[in-house]
Amino acid sequence: MSDKFTNPDTGVLYNKLGIADADELDTAVKRYSLSRLQELATGQTGPQSDTYDSARLRATHQHLFQDSFEWAGQTRREAEFQGVKAADLPGVERPMHFAPYARIDERLDALGAQLKQENNLKGLPTADAFAARAAYYFDHYNHVHAFREGNGRTLQATFTELAYQAGYQVDFSREHEKLNPARDQGIVSRHGAQHKEQDLQALRELLARNTNPLPGPEADAARHASQARPLLDGPSPAVRQMEQLRELVAATPAVQQLVAGLDYRRNQRADALLVQVLEIDRNPQTALPQHAPALRQLLQEVAQDKRFQDPVSQQEAQRFGSALHALQPSAQVLSTSSTLMTAPTQPAPSAATSFVQAAKQLVEGLNEQGYPGPADSLLRAAKAVEKSAYLGGANLEAVAGALGRAEKIPALAEDAAALRWAGRSLQEIQRSNPVQQSVLDRETNSPER
Incomplete structure (x- = not known):
């Protein structure tokens, strides 16, 4: 993987210090950055805004690493660096996938906006209450992992200031060796979105043990309940989608292992699964409709495979x-029209396109297997859907007939499953608009001729 932050001749990060040895550079960077970290702790220098967005974190990183790196303050986005990291957790082999580099500023800004809605965690009366919300945000900022190097120190500086404004002092120097494993548990997310508190427990308890109320009237006022601004409706839409995408990516490695046992193409299909999920993470609006049918197909195969009926496998697939299901409402865009009866709303074009592609693939297979009749009917139905972006009436019957034939032929099972899922996806969108379905059912009562 290309790494534009690293000198290809030495394998060491580009730096201002002229150091070509990795260990020597690490020692020097720690010395300079810890000195700058102490400066920030005094509150006399560094970023002063009360919004913890991309600009704030960039400025913090720039201050901390100004002595070491010319690229201080630049995120992974500038060098298009993604990277994958192993978790600092014994016995855990799942990789940690951070936020897509192209979405770093967007996600930092969303987190900063939500944090500001929560009044930057002011109004929390106890260290435990502050630590619980701080752990939630620390985990999210850490998952964005904005920088090629120095994320930990940047977040320590950021949350030290956040705590100070909220009337608390957080000491990250105590139990420092426990911080990386605690934060990695949040990213690996072994327990899933429904039990996120378990994945954040170590980080929350670490912060609680090392957080203390500050003395003085200003700190007392910052902790006063009148300052509290809880998120009554839960996360903002932008942060909620981030959480859904994180859950999809975190759930992928286990499903990859299951998919790898399905057939002779197991490695390719498992790799393709990860590629599709990461594309959804980068651009859910367009990639989710494109890849959801194939992902559902894989899940159906896993659910039906006798080798994966154990509770653990079923739980991972579920x-x-x-x-995947949680993401769909926020990723699908269904147009509406006040003149629906005269100008029916069309389903998302990508759903129709996926169906047509899957249908034509199966048409080829049916012809190769010597079934030109069902192939011809299916092709006419595909052409009708291609024209109207709608599946119903006799066209639906033609599809059902072709599937009935294809699913009895082992060589066509995969193509048949892809078409069935594509058809279901298209129909789900159609069912969201019953008026349109009624109109088009009357208009499309026979296959394309």
Whole structure:
């Protein structure tokens, strides 16, 4: 993977210090950055805004690493660096996938906006209450992992200031060796979205043990209940989608292992699964409709495979399926029209396109297997859907007939499953608009001729 932050000749990060040895550079960067970290702790220098967005974190990183890196303050986005990291957890082999580099500023800004809605965690009367909400945000900022190097120190500086404004002092120097494993548990997310508190427990307890109320009237006022601004409706829409995407990515490695046992193409299909999920993470609006049918197909195969009927396998598949389902309402865009009877709303074009592609693939397979009749009927139905972006009436019957034939032929099972899922996806969108379905059922009562 390309890493534009690293000198290809030395394998060491580009730096101002002229150091070409990784260990020597690490020692020097720690010395300089810890000195700058102490400066920030005094509150006399560094970023002063009360919004913890991308600009704030960039400025904090720039201050901390100004002595070491010319690229201080630049995120992974500038160098298009993604990267995958192993978790600092014994016995855990799942990789940690951070936020897509192209979405870093967007996600930091969303977190900063929500944190500001929560009045930057003011009004929390106890260290435990502050630690619980701080752990939630620390985990999210850590998952964005905005920088190529120095994320930990940047977040320590950021949350030290956040705590100070909320009337608390957080000492990250105590139990420092426990911070990385605690924060990695949040990213690996072994327990899933429904039990996120378990994944954040170590981080929350670590922060609680090392957080103390500050003395003085200003700190007392910051902790006063009148300052509290709880999120009564839960996360903002932008942060909620981030959480759904995180859950989908975190659930993927276990499903990859299951998919790898399905057939002779197992490695390719498992790799393709990860690629599709990461594309959804990068651009859910367009990639989710494109890849959801194939992902559902894989889940159906896993659910029906006799080798995966144990509770753990079923639970992992269900977790992935739930994450996929949770994303759909926020990713699908259904147009509306006040003149629906005369100008029926069309389903998302990508759903119709996926169906047509899957249908034509199965048409080829049916012809190769010597079934030109069902193939011809299916092709006419596909052409009708291609024209109207709608599946119903006799066209639906033609599809059902072709599937009935294809599903009895082992060589066509995969193509048949892809078409069935594509058809269901298209019909789900159609069912969201019953008036349109009624109109088009009357208009499309026979296959394309």
